[in-house]
Amino acid sequence: xxxxxxxxxxxxxxxxxxxxxxxxxxxxxxxxxxxLLMALPSTTRIDALVEPRLSMLPIxxxxxxxxxxxxxxxxxxxxxxxKKTPREIQxxxxxxxxxxxxxxxxxxxxxxxxxxxxxGRVVGALAYLVLYGSCWxxxxxVIGLRWPSEIAQFNLKYALLIAGMLGTFFIVRPLNPLxxxxxxxxxxxxxxxxxxxxxxxxxxxxxxxxLFVWVTILLGKREQLRExxxx
Amino acid sequence: xxxxxxVLLLGLVGIALTAEPMLAQPRIExxxxxxxxxxLPGALTPIVVSLSNTGTTQVFDLExxxxxxxxxxxxxxxxxxxxxSLGTETRKNISFDFSIKSVSAPLQIKxxxxxxxxxxxxxDIRERWSESPFSLGVAFQHNQMPYWETVEPEKxxxxxxxxxxxxxxxxxxxxxxxxxxxxxxxxxxxxxRGGELIVLSGDNWYEQSGTGxxxxxxxxxxxxGWWAHLLPIANGQVVPRxxxxxxxxxxxxxxxxxxxxxxxxxxxxxxxxxxxxYGNVLLVALDALPLEAKLLASxxxxxxxxxxxxxxxxxxxxxxxxxxSREILSxxxxxxxxxxxxxxxxxxxxxRGALWVAFSAVVLSLVLFGYLHSPEFSKDRxxxxxxxxxGWQGEPLAWEQSWYGVFFRRLHNEALAVSSxxxxxxxPVRATRPSGxxxxxxxxxxxxxxxxRSERESVRFFKAERMxxxxxxxxxxxxxxxxxxxxYNQTSVPLQDAVVQMGEELYSVGTIAxxxxxxxxxxxxxxxxxxxxxxxxxxxMLWQRWGSSLSGSALLGWxxxxxxxxxxxxxxxxxxxxxxxEGTKGAE
Numbered sequence: 001x002x003x004x005x006x007x008x009x010x011x012x013x014x015x016x017x018x019x020x021x022x023x024x025x026x027x028x029x030x031x032x033x034x035x036l037l038m039a040l041p042s043t044t045r046i047d048a049l050v051e052p053r054l055s056m057l058p059i060x061x062x063x064x065x066x067x068x069x070x071x072x073x074x075x076x077x078x079x080x081x082x083k084k085t086p087r088e089i090q091x092x093x094x095x096x097x098x099x100x101x102x103x104x105x106x107x108x109x110x111x112x113x114x115x116x117x118x119x120g121r122v123v124g125a126l127a128y129l130v131l132y133g134s135c136w137x138x139x140x141x142v143i144g145l146r147w148p149s150e151i152a153q154f155n156l157k158y159a160l161l162i163a164g165m166l167g168t169f170f171i172v173r174p175l176n177p178l179x180x181x182x183x184x185x186x187x188x189x190x191x192x193x194x195x196x197x198x199x200x201x202x203x204x205x206x207x208x209x210x211l212f213v214w215v216t217i218l219l220g221k222r223e224q225l226r227e228x229x230x231x
Numbered sequence: 232x233x234x235x236x237x238v239l240l241l242g243l244v245g246i247a248l249t250a251e252p253m254l255a256q257p258r259i260e261x262x263x264x265x266x267x268x269x270x271l272p273g274a275l276t277p278i279v280v281s282l283s284n285t286g287t288t289q290v291f292d293l294e295x296x297x298x299x300x301x302x303x304x305x306x307x308x309x310x311x312x313x314x315x316s317l318g319t320e321t322r323k324n325i326s327f328d329f330s331i332k333s334v335s336a337p338l339q340i341k342x343x344x345x346x347x348x349x350x351x352x353x354x355d356i357r358e359r360w361s362e363s364p365f366s367l368g369v370a371f372q373h374n375q376m377p378y379w380e381t382v383e384p385e386k387x388x389x390x391x392x393x394x395x396x397x398x399x400x401x402x403x404x405x406x407x408x409x410x411x412x413x414x415x416x417x418x419x420x421x422x423x424r425g426g427e428l429i430v431l432s433g434d435n436w437y438e439q440s441g442t443g444x445x446x447x448x449x450x451x452x453x454x455x456g457w458w459a460h461l462l463p464i465a466n467g468q469v470v471p472r473x474x475x476x477x478x479x480x481x482x483x484x485x486x487x488x489x490x491x492x493x494x495x496x497x498x499x500x501x502x503x504x505x506x507x508x509y510g511n512v513l514l515v516a517l518d519a520l521p522l523e524a525k526l527l528a529s530x531x532x533x534x535x536x537x538x539x540x541x542x543x544x545x546x547x548x549x550x551x552x553x554x555x556s557r558e559i560l561s562x563x564x565x566x567x568x569x570x571x572x573x574x575x576x577x578x579x580x581x582x583r584g585a586l587w588v589a590f591s592a593v594v595l596s597l598v599l600f601g602y603l604h605s606p607e608f609s610k611d612r613x614x615x616x617x618x619x620x621x622g623w624q625g626e627p628l629a630w631e632q633s634w635y636g637v638f639f640r641r642l643h644n645e646a647l648a649v650s651s652x653x654x655x656x657x658x659p660v661r662a663t664r665p666s667g668x669x670x671x672x673x674x675x676x677x678x679x680x681x682x683x684r685s686e687r688e689s690v691r692f693f694k695a696e697r698m699x700x701x702x703x704x705x706x707x708x709x710x711x712x713x714x715x716x717x718x719y720n721q722t723s724v725p726l727q728d729a730v731v732q733m734g735e736e737l738y739s740v741g742t743i744a745x746x747x748x749x750x751x752x753x754x755x756x757x758x759x760x761x762x763x764x765x766x767x768x769x770x771x772m773l774w775q776r777w778g779s780s781l782s783g784s785a786l787l788g789w790x791x792x793x794x795x796x797x798x799x800x801x802x803x804x805x806x807x808x809x810x811x812x813e814g815t816k817g818a819e
Contacts, residue, residue: 022575029568037564042557046613046638047548050690102589105596106567110560113603116611116641116687187642187687 021078021096025103028071035060036107041114057115061185064104065129065177066165072097072133073161076140077153086219090212093141097133101126117185124197125184131204132177136161138211145218174200175207256349257284257291257317257342264331264338264354266380269361271396275328275653277388280340282325284317291315292343293325299333310670315342327673328392330655334360364398370405370438389413391420391698392653399427403518404435407458415457420652420698423508423623423630428461432482433518436469451627461512463490463503472499474517482516489625496521508623508630539776540634543692544659546769547615547636550805555608560599567595611801613638616794617769618808619777622701629701633808635693635796639685647681648797651695654679659692666691695795703812705731705786707753716740718786719748722793726810729788730762732781737762743788773809784814 039056041049079093112122143156168176173196180200183193190197260281270276280293296310311329331338335357342350368379369387384405388394394417407415422428432439439458450456459465464484472481474496486492487505493513494502501521503514515521571588578584614637622629633651656669669683685691702721707714720726720743729740736756743749766774770789778787790808798804 018579022579026568026572026575029571033564033568037561040557040560041554043551043554045548046550046552046690049552049638049688050548099585099589103571103592105592106564106599109596109599110564110603113555113599113608 021075024071024074025100028067028100029103029107032060032064032067032104032107035063036110039114040110057111058182058185060107060111061125061181062178064107065181068100068104068129068133069136069161069165069177071100073136073140073157075137076142077144077150077157079141080144086216086223089141089219090138090215093137094134097130097137100133101130115185121184121190125181128177128180128184128200128204131201131208135204135207135211138208138215141215142211142218145215145222172203175203256286257282257289259340259342259350259352260322262340262352262354264356264359265396266365266367266382269359269365269380270331270356271361271364272331272334274330274364274396275392276331276396277390277393278327278329280325281322282315282317282342283322285320288316288318289344291317291349294339294341294343295327295329296339296341297331297333297336298339299336308668308670310668312670312672314675316675326389328390328395328653331356331360361396365396366399366401367397368401368403370403371401372404384409384414387414388417390652391417391424392696393417394421394426395653397421397426399429402428402430402439404438406438406454408454410454412452412454415454416698419457419461419507420628420630422461422510422512423626423628423698424696425509427511427513429513429515429520430462431515431518431520432467433469433480433516435518436467436480436482440467461505461507463487463505463512463514475521479517482514508621508626540657540692540694541660542772542776543615543617543634543636543657543694546617546772547638547690547692549768550613550615550638552613552638552640553607555603559602563595563599567592609801610803611639611641611643612799612803613640614796614802614804615769616796616804616806616808617773618794618806619773620699620703620790620808620810621777622703622810622812624704624812624814627701628698629703629812631697631699631795633695633795635695635794636690637685637692637802638688638690640688641685642687643685645681645683645685645799647683647693647799649679649681649693649695649795650797651679651697651795653697654681654693654695656681657692657694659690693796697795701812703786703788703810705784705812705814707731707733707784707814714753715750716753717748717750718743720744721746722790724790724792726788726790729786729810730757732783732785732787734783735759740786740788767807769805769807770809773807777809778811781811781813786810786812786814 035056039060075093075096079089079096082089082092084092108122108126111117112119139160140157143153143160147153147156165176165178169179173179180197183190183196260283261279262281263279264270265276265278278295280295282291282293291314293313293315294310296308298306298308300306309330309332311327313325313327315323315325317323329338337353337355340352340354341348366379367387368381370384371381379399379401387410389411390413400418410418418426418428430439451460463486464482465487467482467484469480469482471478473479474481481499483499484503486500486503490503490505492500492502493504494500499516501516505512505514570591574584574588574591578588581587614635616633616635618631618633620629620631634657654671656666658666666689667684667686669681672680672682674680681693683691703719703726705716705718707716716731716738718726718729718731718740723745725745726743729743731738731740731751731753733753737759738751738753738755739757739762740749740751763771763774774787778785788810790810791806792808794804794806
């Protein structure tokens with residue numbers, strides 16, 4: 001109970017909702033909701049259900065994954081501008097990623113219901129998505145701290161994002177969210193893919209930790225400069 | 232040096248002794264395919280595999296498979312697996328039926344110990360196929376007719392399904408008592424399904440009649456009771472007669488109820504005919520075929536048509552799957568997004584605003600989860616079992632066919648259990664996507680499992696056939712006025728909406744409960760077109776195929792079970808079974 005109250009206190013002190021971040025959440029829900037609404041089936045005859053047709057469910061997962069990554073990435077530079085303690089900035093950026101996911105939970109619930117995937121598979125995929133989003137949020141924070149110029153930030157963010165997405169199709173494939181989610185939401189057996197998934201989750205945890213350390217160093221340096229009156 | 236040689240010798244003996252049980256393996260001694268090695272493509276073919284084992288007692292898996300390629304070079308594998316227990320120093324004949332689809336691809340026969348393949352052989356079948364169904368000659372001195380395959384009585388099949396490639400059986404000098412009960416049941420099942428048995432009597436009659444064929448009411452279970460049931464005449468006796476300028480042994484007898492004289496010569500019956508189900512027994516008064524050409528032009532219908540099999544494709548396709556309402560889900564999700572957008576105005580001013588918004592998202596997720604997983608929408612499979620039970624008054628067995636179509640919403644590794652004599656996979660004529668292979672497994676207890684992988688939102692179709700005890704019947708009593716019909720139902724399910732057909736007239740009998748008997752007066756005939764109009768689409772479909780061509784008296788009804796297909800968890804099944812009992816012999 002004490003920990004719960006403490007966690008509540010920490011979250012209450014975070015600025016999770018600002019006019020800027022709120023529009024991020026809403027636009028994320030609108031953009032990812034469109035393919036989901038289009039994927040909703042209705043009561044129909046069996047011969048219509050088995051006819052070959054474009055399935056919107058893979059489009060929903062792809063769009064949602066890409067948007068989640070982009071919005072998570074953008075949380076970083078926004079937090080770099082906050083004049084708060086390093087701990088508060090780190091916690092807040094990760095809390096934003098988590099809130100983005102929590103707000104999309106109704107979508108994933110509908111996705112699970114109409115796709116027929118097991119709850120375990122969906123939870124596994126969401127855990128990956130949170131880790132992946134955290135990576136990019138912390139990466140965005142590093143960019144925001146190292147390159148104050150907004151033009152430099154923009155170029156660097158999206159160059160890295162495109163390189164990261166495309167590059168992981170060919171090397172370190174377990175770090176590609178589209179490939180990993182295609183395993184979770186594919187029709188193959190998971191038991192044959194444990195190695196791939198373990199590498200994916202392990203790799204992401206390592207990247208998050210490395211970025212967390214880097215962010216801590218960068219924020220520490222900035223704090224020292226602030227205390228020294230340089231910034 | 233001598234010591235070393237002795238040690239070496241001892242070592243070799245030791246290795247030989249310890250290795251012997253490991254090296255001793257079961258062997259495939261012989262493989263007997265079809266009738267005299269010949270088969271009809273696409274039909275179930277009897278195969279006997281002789282196995283021997285010099286090793287330890289073990290359970291093996293015998294697998295028969297054939298890879299078939301279609302015109303698009305798409306490959307599919309027909310596979311059958313049977314567990315076989317082989318004791319030490321034993322030899323066993325394993326008999327089964329396998330549908331050989333391709334005339335060019337070899338037949339693979341393998342023996343597995345667990346997952347390990349231990350014996351494998353491929354059989355070239357290219358020169359063994361037949362273009363037309365077989366005619367078998369049983370117990371003839373030599374191959375009297377070029378168009379039949381002479382078969383030893385002991386080699387006659389023990390399952391009616393093994394006769395699928397056989398059109399006729401010619402019965403020569405054979406005492407029916409030489410056939411086992413299984414062989415007799417198999418021959419009878421084949422007859423019900425449309426086979427033609429031609430008994431050449433004359434000089435063969437003494438052997439054929441044995442001692443019991445002329446008994447007035449012989450027991451069906453005995454060989455001669457069974458034989459008497461099949462013969463169109465009773466009290467048969469052979470007399471010498473002159474025919475075509477020479478003296479021959481000529482069979483005479485009293486025509487049985489339901490039988491007729493098919494051919495006459497010099498004013499005397501030479502061929503009698505007795506319908507058995509869809510089949511016929513033709514008894515020839517001589518030991519040779521005098522009217523060969525006429526017999527060969529028999530009007531045997533092909534009871535298996537592609538159209539019949541496509542009924543299930545059509546009927547399942549027309550079924551509706553209830554899915555969660557798109558409107559409700561859309562409305563909830565849109566309201567949620569609008570709510571999030573509006574709550575932002577409030578949330579930015581309150582410290583814990585974001586938490587309340589997150590909490591509302593979690594609550595909505597739980598509500599949606601409850602709705603999506605309500606029992607109404609939680610079915611994984613939607614299936615339809617269309618069946619026809621065809622019985623003939625006076626026959627102890629009925630022929631049951633069941634077409635099973637199933638729609639899968641999810642991906643599964645399926646093991647569909649079916650209690651039938653035969654089961655096959657049906658391919659829709661216009662398949663929208665290729666379906667994967669189905670492997671059949673028959674357990675030692677005779678249970679049949681069809682193993683396959685179901686894809687998401689896919690359909691599969693199967694057909695099963697079996698011979699079952701006829702537990703339904705009717706009897707019209709015309710000695711009273713108005714005439715009455717007595718209908719009994721000794722099955723475990725009610726016979727619904729039963730009607731009795733008398734010529735062109737239909738009389739409603741109503742629903743007859745399980746294990747019950749009803750008597751109804753045949754007073755007011757019902758309007759046939761109205762009755763037809765009231766039938767559901769599936770019922771009408773079955774009636775039009777199987778019931779519309781009926782003439783004479785018959786009992787028609789509907790049952791929703793029992794289904795030969797085992798019910799899976801999370802399956803919603805509709806069973807529609809047309810029960811059709813023809814009053815062919817002594818019904819009135």
